[in-house]
Amino acid sequence: MAAAHDKIKELKERYAKLPVAHKGAVYNTDLIFHIELGYMLDAAETICASGLVRKESRGAHYRRDIPQRNDEEWLRHTTAVLEDGAARIGTLPVTITEWQPEARVY
Amino acid sequence: MQVTLNVKRYDPEAADPTACFEEFRIEAESHFTVLDGLIKVREEVDPSLAVRCSCRASICGSCAMRVNGHAALACKTKLSTSLHDGAVSVEPMGNQRVVKDLVTDASLFWGKIRAVEPFLQPKGPEPEEEYIASNDAMLNLITPMGCIMCGACVSDCTVLEVDKNFLGPAALAKAYRFVGDPRDEADADRLSTLNEYGGAWDCTRCYECVQVCPKGVAPMDRIMELREAIQRAGLPSTIGSRHVDSFARSVARSGWLDETLLAVESWGKFNVPKLMASAPVGIRALVRGKLPKGGPLHHKRPGAKNVERIFRRLEHAPSTLAAVASKSGSAHD
CATH class of the missing domain: 1.10.1060.10 (Alpha-helical ferredoxin)
Structure with a gap:
């Protein structure tokens, strides 16, 4: 995950210098894909950075180094704020209403 | 395999915005769809090519275009079976305004x-x-x-x-x-x-x-x-429905179509302006001996009885929408 995080950082640097070949103003998919790629890199970085911070396994977020769920420390939402071109990760408490958290076993 | 895509291009921003075909030669895999070919052109040859697509699995309905003259989903049309002498022609859909290249205004x-x-x-x-x-x-x-x-x-x-x-x-x-x-x-x-x-x-x-x-x-x-x-x-009744009725009546009665009566009954027997307007055509046909004998002069075909029997059968055949006719009564049962 750390390696992926570095790779995304590198890709973001390359992306900053990426030109848009087609300059048209009508149905310019070259431009659309360019914009989308930027957002995809932001999303990828958010996933990676929050995954690194969350030191447990929960649902689809699974870490081989920490396979256990940890409600005491991590029954929290992850937040990500874009700051100086990078994702700053924080957390927020979870408000539990009708559904009580429980281990998902199959 | 080497294939040629003849793509109709249109760029409203070009100095000369006339639509015309452009030839793209690409190396295509045997499993390629027409859409795969177009995406390859867009990614490797010309990023200005406008193609609208999304699911690539014929369920989103975005990539309809004309392939070899007929509308089709580009993602559901195999490239290898669309080739004529190694080439396929791709155009935007018809009857709709073209926005750019293969993209039409919906x-x-x-x-x-x-x-x-x-x-x-x-x-x-x-x-x-x-x-x-x-x-x-x-x-x-x-x-x-x-x-x-x-x-x-x-x-x-x-x-x-x-x-x-x-x-x-x-x-x-x-x-x-x-x-x-x-x-x-x-x-x-x-x-x-x-x-x-x-x-x-x-x-x-x-x-x-x-x-x-x-x-x-x-x-x-x-x-x-x-x-x-x-x-x-x-x-x-409308011209359309009278046409259908007249057609069916004529065939049921005589075993074949009374074309003269069909025209008269479709327009409506009392639709004087329309009948007057079509009179010259009738007169010209009559002069050249091409006006089919209609009305009382229309004779029965041998075997007309058998045709009549088919019609009687059909009258009792179930119709798909038959249930609909009675639905207002049964919907709340």
Whole structure:
């Protein structure tokens, strides 16, 4: 995950210098894909950075180094704020209403 | 394999914005669809090529375009089987404004869909839970419900080509989907609108929409069922419905078509202006000995009796929409 995080950082640097070949103003998919790629890199970085911070396994977020769920420390939402071109990760408490958290076993 | 894509290009921003074909040669895999080929062109040859696509699995309906002259989903059309001398021609859909290259403006399409009020209109008090429809009643609607709004039928509709007022195959199939729905009770209004100019009678039965629909909706068949429903509802006759009736009467009576009477009865026996207008054609045909003997002079074919028997059989044949005719009575049982 750390390696992926570095790779995304590198890709973001390359992306900053990426030109848009087609300059048209009508149905310019070259431009659309360019914009989308930027957002995809932001999303990828958010996933990676929050995954690194969350030191447990929960649902689809699974870490081989920490396979256990940890409600005491991590029954929290992850937040990500874009700051100086990078994702700053924080957390927020979870408000539990009708559904009580429980281990998902199959 | 080496393939050539002849793509019709149009750029409204170009100095000379005339649409013309451009040739792209690419190396294609044997499993490529036409869309795969176009994406390869866009990614490796010319990023300015405008193609609209999304799912690549013939369910989103975004990539309808003309392949070798006929509308198709580019993602459902194999490149290898579309080649003529190693080349395929790709154009934007017809009957709609081209935005750029292969992308067309969908507003005509959606305008027509909106015009048929494509939503359930039940009457009476709202049930406590959902509106119930039996499985059997909905079976009949599976085909029109398969429509993915790609616009292929609208693109190749030969009536829309000459008259943009026609509702067109997609919207009429959608109208059928609600006329045939046992929960919908706006039939009287729906059918009476569909009986007007631009509605179900304007189809010329060319079958193009049935041929190009990628989802087997067979819009023209749905239009024919709407005509049946219109006639069963006892709505005012139109040129279209009189044509159908006259045709059937003539064949049932004599075993073949009385063309002269067909023209007269379709226009309406008392439609003096129309009859006067078509009189010169009749007179010219008469002078050249080409006016078929009509009315009392129209003779019976040998074996007309057998034809009559077929008609009697058909009168008792069940109709797909027969259930609809009686639905207002049974919907709340």
